[in-house]
Amino acid sequence: MEWIRDHAWEAWVGLAFVLAALELASLDFVLLMLAAGALTGAVAAAVGAGWVLQVVLAGVAAVAALGLVRPALLHRLHRSPATALGIERYVGMRAVVTARIGGHEPGAVRLDGETWTATADGGLAIEPGRSVDVIEIRGATAVVRPTAEGE
Incomplete structure (x- = not known):
């Protein structure tokens, strides 16, 4: 002691x-x-x-x-935000159209260094070289919409 x-x-x-x-x-x-x-x-x-x-x-x-x-x-x-895993992580990302997306016909986009089949939201036609935002992934197809000008 x-x-x-x-x-x-x-x-x-x-x-x-x-x-x-x-x-x-x-x-x-x-x-x-x-x-x-x-x-x-x-x-x-x-x-x-x-x-x-x-x-x-x-x-x-x-x-x-x-x-x-x-x-x-x-x-x-x-308090950190949940990290999206799998294909959900692509939603909200920006991509570039590499093959024309026409009306209801799929095209292609370059997304995170990979080529993805893509369709346009609302059946829009989007020409190659245009920036798009991924709004949804359906199977192996990215659903995209044109990026607003100035973004």
Whole structure:
């Protein structure tokens, strides 16, 4: 017990490292917040606070981190937009007509470096070289509409 009293700040730092390492397995930010509390206990020990005060300060810091910091971290982590996967990622992309799309006859577009069969939304005729926006993917066919001028 005497070693812990004489080396309390080192014990707190060791506990913080163990908790931070265990956080790598859980990845839910709970153990990381407890590690922050342990670091607060280390600071209190380093400035000469008593054992009871060290534990109280570590507990208060851990609870505050769990209540204030963790929700903000989780919110930032989970607020990113969902990434479209598969063919849905092409919707909204810009393409260039490589073979005339006529009325109700399919043509071709260059989309993301690949040649796709394409039809025009509304049965429009679109000449080669024109920029188009992909509005839908139906099977292996891109449904496109001409890009507004000036875009």
